[in-house]
Amino acid sequence: MTLALQLAIIVxxxxxxxxxxxxxxxxxxxxxxxxxxxxxxxxxxxxxxxxFATLLSAFTFFAGPNIAYQQGPEWVLVMGLMDGIxxxxxxxxxxxxxxxxxxxxxxxxLGEMLGDRFGATWFRGLxxxxxxxxxxxxxxxxxxxxxxxxTALTGGAIPYWAGAGLITVFMILYVxxxxxxxxxxxxxxxxxxxxxxxxxxxxxxxxxxxxxxxxTAALEAEAAQHLALGSDYYTPQWMxxxxxxxxxxxxxxxxxxQRFFAAGSRTVLKRSFALWPILCVxxxxxxxxxxxxxxxxDVTIPEGGNVLPIVxxxxxxxxxxxxxxxGAMAAMMSSSDSMLLSGSSYFxxxxxxxxxxxxxxxxxxxxxxxDFVARVGVVVFATASFLVSLVNPATLFELGDAAFSEFAQLxxxxxxxxxxRRTTRAGMTAGILASQLFYLASLFxxxxxxxxAGWTAGIVGMGLGLVGTVGVSLVTxxxxxxxxxxxxxxxxxx
Amino acid sequence: xxxxQLVGWLAxxxxxxxxxxxxxxxxxxxxxxxxxLWLWWHIGWMGLASVVFWLFSRRxxxxxxxxxxxxxxxxxxxxxxxxxxxxxxxxxx
Numbered sequence: 001m002t003l004a005l006q007l008a009i010i011v012x013x014x015x016x017x018x019x020x021x022x023x024x025x026x027x028x029x030x031x032x033x034x035x036x037x038x039x040x041x042x043x044x045x046x047x048x049x050x051x052f053a054t055l056l057s058a059f060t061f062f063a064g065p066n067i068a069y070q071q072g073p074e075w076v077l078v079m080g081l082m083d084g085i086x087x088x089x090x091x092x093x094x095x096x097x098x099x100x101x102x103x104x105x106x107x108x109x110l111g112e113m114l115g116d117r118f119g120a121t122w123f124r125g126l127x128x129x130x131x132x133x134x135x136x137x138x139x140x141x142x143x144x145x146x147x148x149x150x151t152a153l154t155g156g157a158i159p160y161w162a163g164a165g166l167i168t169v170f171m172i173l174y175v176x177x178x179x180x181x182x183x184x185x186x187x188x189x190x191x192x193x194x195x196x197x198x199x200x201x202x203x204x205x206x207x208x209x210x211x212x213x214x215x216t217a218a219l220e221a222e223a224a225q226h227l228a229l230g231s232d233y234y235t236p237q238w239m240x241x242x243x244x245x246x247x248x249x250x251x252x253x254x255x256x257x258q259r260f261f262a263a264g265s266r267t268v269l270k271r272s273f274a275l276w277p278i279l280c281v282x283x284x285x286x287x288x289x290x291x292x293x294x295x296x297x298d299v300t301i302p303e304g305g306n307v308l309p310i311v312x313x314x315x316x317x318x319x320x321x322x323x324x325x326x327g328a329m330a331a332m333m334s335s336s337d338s339m340l341l342s343g344s345s346y347f348x349x350x351x352x353x354x355x356x357x358x359x360x361x362x363x364x365x366x367x368x369x370x371d372f373v374a375r376v377g378v379v380v381f382a383t384a385s386f387l388v389s390l391v392n393p394a395t396l397f398e399l400g401d402a403a404f405s406e407f408a409q410l411x412x413x414x415x416x417x418x419x420x421r422r423t424t425r426a427g428m429t430a431g432i433l434a435s436q437l438f439y440l441a442s443l444f445x446x447x448x449x450x451x452x453a454g455w456t457a458g459i460v461g462m463g464l465g466l467v468g469t470v471g472v473s474l475v476t477x478x479x480x481x482x483x484x485x486x487x488x489x490x491x492x493x494x
Numbered sequence: 495x496x497x498x499q500l501v502g503w504l505a506x507x508x509x510x511x512x513x514x515x516x517x518x519x520x521x522x523x524x525x526x527x528x529x530x531l532w533l534w535w536h537i538g539w540m541g542l543a544s545v546v547f548w549l550f551s552r553r554x555x556x557x558x559x560x561x562x563x564x565x566x567x568x569x570x571x572x573x574x575x576x577x578x579x580x581x582x583x584x585x586x587x
Contacts (some may be wrong), residue, residue: 073530073533076533076536077514077515077532077533077536078515080514080536080539080540081511081514081515084514084540084543085510085511085514085540085543086511088543088547089507089510089511092550093558096555096559097559100559100560211528212527212528212529213527213528214528215528216525216528216529216530217528224523225523227523227525227530228521228522228523229516229519229520229521229522229523229530229532230520230521236517236520239515266555270551270555271551273547273550273551274544274547274548274551275544276544276547277540277541277543277544277547278540278541278544280540281536281537281540281541285533285537289529419558488561491559491560491561
């Protein structure tokens, strides 16, 4: 009963998503700008929810509540600070400026924007290349996650390769068809669905156990230390390091960064900016408190099991628990499809097209042709990450897990470039390479430690990137083809 | 004047970040209506952040980014030919 119901709900979701994709395909122009950015037309609700759903992966439903169960609910504070405040501020500081530049110059990717300012196609390729190196294992992790979930759900009836393969084929079909517009529409539905379902789950649980006061009393009897703010796990250094690196990392993640270009108007950006903290607190408080309160309830969580589905299975009807699992699967897929699309755009626009233009002396490729290449790019990217996931490479898993901190290393050099005219190409290259190499070394070698008096290597690397960019810019002169005024004078509102 | 405004808003941003986690309630385990006091603080703080962001978007949007800072008049010219009026528009959900 449960299995059939869960499968029916998941298949139902896939069919609904495909239908939305078809509608999006029908209204779309056949241009790369439409495919990648929905021709920069998003309204407030769509932009807010597509960014929200893209940002939240299975973490909100699985790993997050698990940590709250084991260590206490302080993660809510970290999530609120990183997503609700730091990312919201970057939404203005990086996002609004990027949006203006995109409106003025037609940029679609971060690499394109930086390559133009610093006058070098190779620099554009460097930014895209670094982003793709980190994005690839992260997409792979999502495929692995969805494949494993399907296998677990069917009790092994669907083997891992078939589950992950099925998800990959579906994602390719969907992304190639729907493009950014279709993805954003399903994200909007999904974001609203996640919000509602999490609140219903919390209220349901509280109604059964007798309200928050008795739930907290039970938690106090089981693990009183979870109610006090802070612990050996949640130290101030760790909370701040995590919130800062992930908050900045999110802004550089291709699928989030690209959404800065897609807003329909300034008003859309303003409204989403103000609504952001409320949206975060509305989702994180219920999902993490379910995890925290579960500790005091009479449920056994097996080693490696996920708290949320087990608690819901115990306290709510079967159909409801199944709906939440479907929501979590959908959350995983909504992040993956956006990443796939952004990965393809970085690849075709910043690596493939410049090489083609250089080799064949063509000044520009037609919009239709680029649109076609973009869709082929999605197929190549998804197939490659699926095939690699079958080999189970440990190094790539480690890279995927660290993706947010890796992207955070790009943030400060980009910020400096956006706001300081004196920034030079040499400074940017030095800052980016130094912080990337430092962080990589902290992951894979013993020479560079991963903790500095409680602060993480991710945040130390960010500091290194900042110092490198500013320091080298100060002692170098700009190359002749750099356009130093591009990010400043071009923004006059006339 | 613009400079003062910029410094002021920067200070507001720093305070918003600094107190999203109530450090002064460290180790405090008091609860109100079954919810830890520090979580109540955080919920209230996020509400406050929303109001502050809304005020910023009304009064100072463009600060530090656009030369004049005022966004109520004039549109950004579109280099892509996609949409000309940038203050309104966008797909409806």
